[in-house]
Structure formats: C-alpha cells, structure tokens
Amino acid sequence: MKRMSSLEYHFGVKVRFYPSNNQKKMIKQNYDAQRFVYNQYVGAGRLIYHVKKANRIKQLSSGLPFVMQGMSEYENQQALRMIDTQDLISKPKNIRDKYDFLRVEDIDSLAIANAIQNYHKAWRNYHKIGYGIPTFHKKRSNWSYQTNCQYIKQDEAYLDNGTVRFIDAKHVKLPKLGIVRIAGLRKLIKKRLLDRIPTRIGTASIKKTADDQFYLSLQLGSDIAFVKDYAKTQKQIGIDLNLDNFLTDSNGAMVANPRFYCRAKKKLAHAQRILSRRERRAKKEGRSLCESKNYQKQRLAVAKLHDRIRRQRQDFLQVLSTALIKNHDLVVAEELRSKNLLKNHALAQSISDAGWRSFLTMLEYKADLHGKKFVTIDPKFTTQRCHNCGNIMGQNGYKKLTLKDRKWTCPVCGSYHIRDWNASVNILEKSKGIWKNPKIKKQSK
Structure with a gap:
C-alpha cells in the first residue's frame, strides 16, 4: 500500500458531526492530553536551552572556556533537572511511562504522538523561515486534537476499511470515540464511497469551536483525481x-x-x-x-x-x-x-x-x-501608472495620486481613468510583460 505522501492527488474534507455527551468528554480528554504533552516538550526545550546558555556564559566569563568550574547547589539541581528532562523527551513513550493518566483507555495514543510531531515540526519551520518559536498552548473554549487513520493488513485503502472509516454517508467511525453522526458528504466523496474508488485517509482532526459546534477534517489521498479540470475559456x-x-x-x-x-x-x-x-x-x-x-x-x-x-x-x-x-x-x-x-x-x-x-x-x-x-x-506602480501611455504619476514632476483620488486624468495623454479599473488593467499587463514606456512631451524652444 502506498504512503500518503506518494499519492498523486490530495484533497481535504470538512464535515460537521454531532457527538454524544460521553463522546464530548472523551474529546475534551484527548484535547487536554495533547495540550499537556505539547507544553511538556516546550517547557523541556526551554529548560535545556537556559541551562546550556548559563553554563556557556559561566565558562566564558571564567577565562577558561575548556574547564568547568564548581557549581552551586542550585546549579546542580538545574543540571539534574536538565538530565531528567532530556531523558523524558528522548523517546515518545517515556512521557506516557512517567504520567499514568496519559495511559487512560479513552485517550488516543496517536493524539499524543501527533502532539510530539507537531512540536518538532514547529521547530523545523522556525529554522526554515526564522520566526515562530513553539510557545505554550493555553486553555481555550475551542478544543482540537489530531489522530491518524491506520490500515492494518489491508492490500488497498478505501474510505471504509481503515481505523477512521465511513460506515455510510451519514456516519463515521473514529478511534476511541466510536461511531458519530455527520451532517452529510459532498457528492464527489459520496460517489467514491459508494463506488469503492481507492482513497486513503491520512490525518483526522477533531475540533470544537467556541460556539460549541464540532467539526471533523479529513486529509484524503488518491492516484485518481478528485475533481475534473474546468473547460478552457481563453479568457x-x-x-x-x-x-x-x-x-x-x-x-x-x-x-x-x-x-x-x-x-x-x-x-x-x-x-x-x-x-x-x-x-x-x-x-x-x-x-x-x-x-x-x-x-x-x-x-x-x-x-x-x-x-x-x-x-x-x-x-x-x-x-x-x-x-x-x-x-x-x-x-x-x-x-x-x-x-x-x-x-x-x-x-x-x-x-x-x-x-x-x-x-x-x-x-x-x-x-x-x-x-x-x-x-x-509586485503591486509597484500599478495604481500610479496610466495604462494607455505608460506615464507614472509621482515621477517626471507629476503629482502622486492619493487615496482620495478615485478618478483622474492623465496629464500626458489626457486619458480619463477610474482608479481601480486602471489598476486592474495594469496588473494584467504587468503579468504578461507588455508595459508600455511612458510618452514624454517634448518642450518647444
């Protein structure tokens, strides 16, 4: 069976579902567990960073960067905490071994695994783009957690044979939660379900909004296109x-x-x-x-x-x-x-x-x-330029247009412009690379 990343087409589906009171409690439990694990990793990362930074500053200030001075009792405690913390986050199973409440039957182990994965993904994104350091997740009135669909001993993935699966067009079975009623499916997804078109379910995100509505978001993958291309219009x-x-x-x-x-x-x-x-x-x-x-x-x-x-x-x-x-x-x-x-x-x-x-x-x-x-x-000059002659306001001694100037007349060619329509024409021309050079009037001697 192909991995999700190796499938050619991907599609997202979001449907509203209606859990029972017991299922709502389980969703809250999984949300709290995922938030707790994520915050444990954030706290552990910050502790390790600060202890290492303090040790580095102490070494440099001593003038002997290769020799470690004796540590105070507080510093010894911090070093021991750091060692315990490193051991705690070295393997995902360690955190479940330390906190027994994470092994409760109603808590999905994949929700905890996703929390750890999201923490590491946040750090990778930070190193890639330069901002967005992982921070503590606060308690909120909207809950969400993420789980995965697994296919155990299956030769082909369908919408109705994984751990997250459709029972019919009105019901979905989710790990730990069991069967939940959904509001309805889009026609293209319903057709795939009824015709048993090979489609793999990747991640499943369960979310409760601030106004107490519950939504299920599914990531789908397939080698068969989900939608057809629109007809060409030459426009x-x-x-x-x-x-x-x-x-x-x-x-x-x-x-x-x-x-x-x-x-x-x-x-x-x-x-x-x-x-x-x-x-x-x-x-x-x-x-x-x-x-x-x-x-x-x-x-x-x-x-x-x-x-x-x-x-x-x-x-x-x-x-x-x-x-x-x-x-x-x-x-x-x-x-x-x-x-x-x-x-x-x-x-x-x-x-x-x-x-x-x-x-x-x-x-x-x-x-x-x-x-x-x-x-x-790039929006540069799209508003200030006359699309007829190419003259740019704010240059060659002409006054720059302000936000109040919704209509204006080009001082070079005399064309009357509605500001927004002229800008949209310039945007299209700029994308096609057909900007005209401005016409400059020759002054008579």
Missing part, C-alpha cells in the same frame, strides 16, 4: 482588491464590498458589553468563570455572532473565487502582505473585514485543483 483577467469595492476587474466589472463585520458591529458590541458586565460580577462575587452559568451563556452568544460573521465572509469568498477560476484561464492579482497592511490603524479593521489574504489563498488552490492559472505580481 484572462486582472483584479484589483480595494476597500471602496471588494474588487474591480480589468473588464470594468465591480464587486461590492459586503462589510459583514461592520454591519454586525453594533449588535456585537452590545453583546460584548453584557459579557464584560457578567464577568465583573462573577469576579466580584468570587465565582469562577467556568462555573458562572450566566457568563457562559453570554460567552456562547458572542461566539455565535462571531461565527456567523466568519461563515458569511467565507461563503462570499468561496462563491466569488470559484466564479473567477471557472470563467477564466488566467487570473492575476497583486501580491498583498496583510501583516504590513494591518499596521495602518485607520484601515486595519476594514482590511481584516474584507479577508483579502483568504481570498488569494482560495484562488491559488482552486486554480491548481481545476487546471487553471493564478499568479500574483
């Missing part, structure tokens, strides 16, 4: 993302900005004020927030409002990105760095509400999935 389009309208394309069409967060802001602020008031009251009376029923009711109400905004935005972006990829062979957009854009405090809320980064990610994976092409280009 190309450039899109300019902005806040006035969500986007303007090179054909002149505009898509309005729905502003989901802004529309719900007043209602959300009212709900959050009630939540803060109940939190203050519980603390004043000396009650724990976990045991305060009124606080928990209001926390759930606020979480549901946030989730509704998220789902509205997600649906809007999914529909729009699918339409663009389906109707065009080439889609071009600016390479936007949301982290830098959010430093502008005047526009940060509107930029977050628009969801540009999520939209570009959707365009990227859908183009790859359906045989289309999506590219991003």
Whole structure:
C-alpha cells in the first residue's frame, strides 16, 4: 500500500458531526492530553536551552572556556533537572511511562504522538523561515486534537476499511470515540464511497469551536483525481482588491464590498458589553468563570455572532473565487502582505473585514485543483501608472495620486481613468510583460 505522501492527488474534507455527551468528554480528554504533552516538550526545550546558555556564559566569563568550574547547589539541581528532562523527551513513550493518566483507555495514543510531531515540526519551520518559536498552548473554549487513520493488513485503502472509516454517508467511525453522526458528504466523496474508488485517509482532526459546534477534517489521498479540470475559456483577467469595492476587474466589472463585520458591529458590541458586565460580577462575587452559568451563556452568544460573521465572509469568498477560476484561464492579482497592511490603524479593521489574504489563498488552490492559472505580481506602480501611455504619476514632476483620488486624468495623454479599473488593467499587463514606456512631451524652444 502506498504512503500518503506518494499519492498523486490530495484533497481535504470538512464535515460537521454531532457527538454524544460521553463522546464530548472523551474529546475534551484527548484535547487536554495533547495540550499537556505539547507544553511538556516546550517547557523541556526551554529548560535545556537556559541551562546550556548559563553554563556557556559561566565558562566564558571564567577565562577558561575548556574547564568547568564548581557549581552551586542550585546549579546542580538545574543540571539534574536538565538530565531528567532530556531523558523524558528522548523517546515518545517515556512521557506516557512517567504520567499514568496519559495511559487512560479513552485517550488516543496517536493524539499524543501527533502532539510530539507537531512540536518538532514547529521547530523545523522556525529554522526554515526564522520566526515562530513553539510557545505554550493555553486553555481555550475551542478544543482540537489530531489522530491518524491506520490500515492494518489491508492490500488497498478505501474510505471504509481503515481505523477512521465511513460506515455510510451519514456516519463515521473514529478511534476511541466510536461511531458519530455527520451532517452529510459532498457528492464527489459520496460517489467514491459508494463506488469503492481507492482513497486513503491520512490525518483526522477533531475540533470544537467556541460556539460549541464540532467539526471533523479529513486529509484524503488518491492516484485518481478528485475533481475534473474546468473547460478552457481563453479568457484572462486582472483584479484589483480595494476597500471602496471588494474588487474591480480589468473588464470594468465591480464587486461590492459586503462589510459583514461592520454591519454586525453594533449588535456585537452590545453583546460584548453584557459579557464584560457578567464577568465583573462573577469576579466580584468570587465565582469562577467556568462555573458562572450566566457568563457562559453570554460567552456562547458572542461566539455565535462571531461565527456567523466568519461563515458569511467565507461563503462570499468561496462563491466569488470559484466564479473567477471557472470563467477564466488566467487570473492575476497583486501580491498583498496583510501583516504590513494591518499596521495602518485607520484601515486595519476594514482590511481584516474584507479577508483579502483568504481570498488569494482560495484562488491559488482552486486554480491548481481545476487546471487553471493564478499568479500574483509586485503591486509597484500599478495604481500610479496610466495604462494607455505608460506615464507614472509621482515621477517626471507629476503629482502622486492619493487615496482620495478615485478618478483622474492623465496629464500626458489626457486619458480619463477610474482608479481601480486602471489598476486592474495594469496588473494584467504587468503579468504578461507588455508595459508600455511612458510618452514624454517634448518642450518647444
């Protein structure tokens, strides 16, 4: 049987499921166990780092870098702790041997193995990109843990013969949890299940959101494509993302900005004020927030409002990105760095509400999935350049356009431009490498 990484096609499926009260307790147990193990590794790594650093500084300050001076009682204790810690994290089974509660029957051993793997993966990513040191995972109202599907003595992997498997189109069996009811499957997955098309299930992520909804995410792999390529349309389009309208394309069409967060802001602020008031009251009376029923009711109400905004935005972006990829062979957009854009405090809320980064990610994976092409280009001069003559505002003595200039006339060729439409045309032309050189008027003697 092929490994997951050697399969040609990969696909992700996310479905909602409905666990029983006993299954909810087991999910919480596995989440707590995975978080505990991850935090143990983070703490162990920090202890080893600080002890080694302290010893190194002591050696260098002594003037004898190859000779170790005598250590104090505290330093001896720290060195012994470091030795015990190194032994604890040297093998994954050691941590289960030390803490008996990790061997409870309801806890999935693969959840613990995934926590250790995720810790090492976080360090590899840090060494690769230079930031993102693993930190302690805090207790949250949303839970999640990860397990794996195993195929024991199977010649071929299907959706219904692994440790994570579909019983039918409405039920899934999960390790430790048993059978859970799901909301429903996409047609393409249901067809694979009924026709028994070879498909391997990799990781399975169980998640509870802050508003008490449970989701199952499955990573699928197969040598048979999950979806077909869209038909070629011989059309190309450039899109300019902005806040006035969500986007303007090179054909002149505009898509309005729905502003989901802004529309719900007043209602959300009212709900959050009630939540803060109940939190203050519980603390004043000396009650724990976990045991305060009124606080928990209001926390759930606020979480549901946030989730509704998220789902509205997600649906809007999914529909729009699918339409663009389906109707065009080439889609071009600016390479936007949301982290830098959010430093502008005047526009940060509107930029977050628009969801540009999520939209570009959707365009990227859908183009790859359906045989289309999506590219991003450097946004330099795309807004300031006249697409008719190539003149760039802000150069050759011309005044640079500001955010208030939504419409302008080119001082060189006299072309009238709508700012966002002109930018989208420039984006498409820049990707194709057909920028025109600016026409400079000759001054008469």
